[in-house]
Amino acid sequence: MVLRWTNSADYRRPGRTWVEQARTRADSAASGLPAGVPEQRGTAGWHQVPEQTRGEHTHSETPLPPRPRVERTSVRGQVLDALRTALVDGELVPGEVYSAPVLGDGLGVSATPVREAMQQLAREGAVEVVPNRGFRVTERSARELAELAEVRALIEVPVVLRLARTVPVARWAELRPLADATAVAAAGGDRAHYAETDRAFHRAMLALGGNEQLVQVADDLHRRSQWPLPGGGPLSRRADLVADAAEHMALLAALEAQDLAVVQALVREHFAGAAD
Incomplete structure (x- = not known):
């Protein structure tokens, strides 16, 4: 089975793609607030996240509906291909940060192959690692x-x-x-x-x-x-x-x-x- 991006019609929350949800959760992790709660900016900047908290921690989030699974023998390569396609299509927006666990949910895989694929994309210069949050898509000039x-x-x-x-x-x-x-x-x-x-x-x-x-x-x-x-x-x-x-x-x-x-x-x- 080949990995495919979830169509907006199949998305779990009306009006938003799963890629957007991955970005929202990464932003929420950075602010220390649950997904869907607006971040508050003050003179001190963003809310601080406790050092022991991982930005991609999703145990408290509502589980997403199951997605079609892929063959384990080629999962990393399929994830990498899917993410490269999203880069070309502009679904992964330059400057935005995405959470590996939620991207994995959208592809029907665990966060591990997503992180491995993102690390490869980081070596290629497509994304950069953002500690405690996920991965930011590189803004190209x-x-x-x-x-x-x-x-x-x-x-x-x-x-x-x-x-x-x-x-x-x-x-x-x-x-x-x-x-x-x-x-x-x-x-x-x-x-x-x-x-x-x-x-x-x-x-x-x-x-x-x-x-x-x-x-x-x-x-x-x-x-x-x-x-x-x-x-x-x-x-x-x-x-x-x-x-x-x-x-x-x-x-x-x-x-x-x-x-x-x-x-x-x-x-x-x-x-x-x-x-x-």
Whole structure:
């Protein structure tokens, strides 16, 4: 069974998603108040939480309805994938703090694999640990995303140009289904699905060079560049997704035609757009 985010229609409290509840409980833990009780700000700042109290302690909270369980053999990986999808979708809001136990409740797993996945995301720079509360989603700046796009271009552009000169034309046809998949995802406006198909296309293209380490490094940078800005990233609208997918189609056509001048122009334009 694959982990999935709870739809708002299935949420336990009307009008709020379970992700929002995880944020509320993390905030409540920080204030020392029960979930749902407004925090009080004074001249001294937030209420202090007793040192012996864990911010993610939820024993006194009303148990949530059971969620579908997942296969234990891959639970950590599924949780990590689900959280990465939420980052791309913007469900995990930059600057907000989330409680691992409640995120786990929403996914039908314990808090342990959620914390493990969040620790991995912390190593990737997506979140940061907030003692006694949970995890805060990193607020990304336009400059950070531009720097990631620049590094990606330094890696991928020369590789694609080399492959354009050395890879047999017939091999490029293997990428056609992947390019088509990006177009379908873009047309549907599904940002999380588009992010997956976008990375799959780039991985397959770079893999033609035979350097697995390069593919892994480039894919990691690509994934990190897909986390949205607070107001939406460079690929936050359907029109942006469609335009990006069209660049894949045009690049693939130029590679199949062995038009090196067009390939160079398109691949540089593609990464320039990612930095905007």
